[in-house]
Amino acid sequence: MSLWSDFLTNDKRLIYKWKHYFPIHEHHFVRFANRDVVFFEIGCDEGGSLQMWKRFLGPHARIIGVDIIPGAAKFAEDQAEIRIGDQSDVQFLEALVKEFRPPDVISDDGSHIMAHVNASFAAPYPLVSRTGVYLVEDLHTAYWNEYGGGLRHSDSFIEYSKGSIDALNADDSRGALEPSAFTRSMLSMHFYDSVVVFEKGRHRPKDAPEIGIRAHPK
16 A cells, blocks of 8 residues: 555544655655664654554564654554654764664654754764665745745755755765765755655765767777
């Protein structure tokens, strides 16, 4: 069953998401289905999405919901554990990684405040498994002043992500940009309406082989 079909037939806890997110989530998360996966969801809301991820990812998944509201603890159930804390608290996030192991997936559906989104990414992203995924949704708030954003605002996570494109391509900058740990660990970045996805992966030496018969000899 697709995530969208699961959503449409949901009769358990409330799930609240924009419709166009479902194909994005499914595209980037489906490879983790039925595997021993550790999945962090920042922001539990009504607890329905935790149950949705459990159904989608299968019986081997370990779902960890993170929320600052103590009442979210009631959403804990088989395969879904809850930890209460501030998503911008670096020590709290690092402790989660130490407790559960480096996550394979992090989905940030938390406060959507730019300072919190930036802090959440900076702390656990380097600790995500080497082929893991970090997804940030509801980034329309990156353009809203009341969330610490605004068009081309320096503190906007959208602006940070734009800069990360250069870091992804640092090897090709002819020395203008020093390759970083981000360069070495990032396989791809994906931009959607209100969503940015970072996919880590193994890097191999770059080459461009020529195969076949050249029509016009050099």
